[in-house]
Amino acid sequence: QVQLVESGGGLVQPGGSLSLSCAASGSIFRIISMGWYRQAPGKERELVATVNAGGGINYDDSVKGRFTVSRDNAMNAVYLQMNSLTPEDTAVYFCNAYVYSDYTHWGAFWGQGTQVTVSA
DSSP: OEEEEEEEOEEEOTTOOEEEEEEEEESOSEEEEEEEEEEOTTSOOEEEEEEETTOOEEEOGGGTTTEEEEEETTTTEEEEEEOSOOGGGOEEEEEEEEEESSSSOEEEEEOOOEEEEEOO
């Protein structure tokens, strides 16, 4: 099994910044990709940003230019720097990782989620 532990989040005013961190531990042979998703009340979970093992990065259009995702392969960690936050960014943010536990077995794992609230 793989555990993802998130930190960061909280309450911030519109235009402010927050950072999220996520560290993976457990039965990890190789991490394929790590990233962040979010789920607002009454909405489906959606991709925010991901980074693969080769460093390729994918952002949702709504966060391009405002959010920056980065990854520390040695630490099995992923980070999300969020700037110019708006109330529309309010959601529970989930860390995600696709992980090989050995040469043939892989799975998708999720963190417990951390609340980000953007409000005046």
